[in-house]
Amino acid sequence: EVQLVQSGAEVKKPGESLRISCKGSGYSFTSYWISWVRQMPGKGLEWLGRIDPSDSYINYSPSFQGHVTISVDKSISTAHLQWSSLEASDTARYYCARHKTGTTDWFDPWGQGTLVTVSS
Amino acid sequence: QSALTQPASVSGSPGQSITISCTGTSSDIGAYNYVSWYQQHPGKAPKLMIYDVSNRPSGVSNRFSGSKSANTASLTISGLQAEDEADYYCSSYTSSSTYVFGTGTKVTVL
Numbered sequence: 659e660v661q662l663v664q665s666g667a668e669v670k671k672p673g674e675s676l677r678i679s680c681k682g683s684g685y686s687f688t689s690y691w692i693s694w695v696r697q698m699p700g701k702g703l704e705w706l707g708r709i710d711p712s713d714s715y716i717n718y719s720p721s722f723q724g725h726v727t728i729s730v731d732k733s734i735s736t737a738h739l740q741w742s743s744l745e746a747s748d749t750a751r752y753y754c755a756r757h758k759t760g761t762t763d764w765f766d767p768w769g770q771g772t773l774v775t776v777s778s
Numbered sequence: 779q780s781a782l783t784q785p786a787s788v789s790g791s792p793g794q795s796i797t798i799s800c801t802g803t804s805s806d807i808g809a810y811n812y813v814s815w816y817q818q819h820p821g822k823a824p825k826l827m828i829y830d831v832s833n834r835p836s837g838v839s840n841r842f843s844g845s846k847s848a849n850t851a852s853l854t855i856s857g858l859q860a861e862d863e864a865d866y867y868c869s870s871y872t873s874s875s876t877y878v879f880g881t882g883t884k885v886t887v888l
Contacts, residue, residue, distance in 0.1 A: 693877070695824075702781065702882040703816070703824065703867050719876050720779070753823060763812035763871055764829035771823055 660684040662692075662754050662769035669775045670744050677740035678772045680754030687735040688712040691757035693765055694728060694739050698750040708757055709737060744776045782807065782868055782880035789886040795856040798883045800868035801849060806878055808849040812871035815844060815853045819864045827866075828853060855885070863887045 665679040680692060693708040707718040711732045718728070730737045737754060751773045755765035783801040790796040800807070800815075807813055813831045816824035826835050828844035831851060841856045851870070855862055868880035 695879075703869075703879040704781075705869075705877040705879060708877075717875055720874070755824075762830050762833075763810075764814050764826055764835075765816070765824075765869070766826035766829075766835065768823040768825070 660756065660767055662756060662767060664752075664754060664769040664772045667773040667775070669777070671778055672744055672746055672776055674744050674776075675740070675742050676744055676774065677738050678752060678774065680737045680739075680769050682735045682737075682756065685756070688732055691759060692730065692737040693755050693757040694726075694737075695753045695755060695765075695768075696722075696750045697753065697771075703753075706739070706752075711735075711737065744774075746776050746778075748774060749776045750774060779806075779872060779874065779876060779878050782870060782878055784866075784868060784880040784883045786881070787884045787886065789888055790855075790858045791888045792858055792860065794858050795854060796858060796885065798853045798855075798866055798868075798885070800851040800853070800870075800880045802851075802870055802878070803849055805873040806849075806870040807846065807851050809873055810871045811846070813844070813846055813851040814869045815842075815851075816867045816869065817862075817864045818867065824867065858887055860887050 688711045691708045694706040696704045706722045709728045711730045751771040755768040815828040818824045831846045832844045
């Protein structure tokens, strides 16, 4: 079974750093991109960026570039999303998704999401 | 990159058909056939329903279909069922090599 399993919920203070993870299994991890998507409370989906695990090439959304960092450790089939200095506005659920591109384009499956709460 | 525009809500009675629109620009929906649709039930992760405008993944009911005309994509749900009540989001690849999601549509089964 193809699945992405994300790390657990986090509660942090403004200014703190954080790294959340997304572990893929059941498929060739380096054959698909991993995309990250934000969903703020009661709001819609926003694409943050993607990484190609085969060579660590990264695409960021201009809206998030410079505020988050995407990385990957292909030896353990895990992608990461990290912040060096969290803000209250980073409070959201973050999803990773397996992302196929080329002659087709889709996000499937999605991880269960990681809830990040930033509060003083 | 602004979000694609979807109606906030669409409703229908069981058995009816409904259509959700997703309007973008000539730099996203109008430029590529890389439109996909996702269903999200409350508290759950999104699920792929349609990809590449009109293709249905294995396991997704054939009651779901997709199409595109110019800068607008559409998702049609026929034979509406109670289990279809959820939020639906469109997504498109863009000319900036990024992706944009729609504003989301809440589907209510009356």
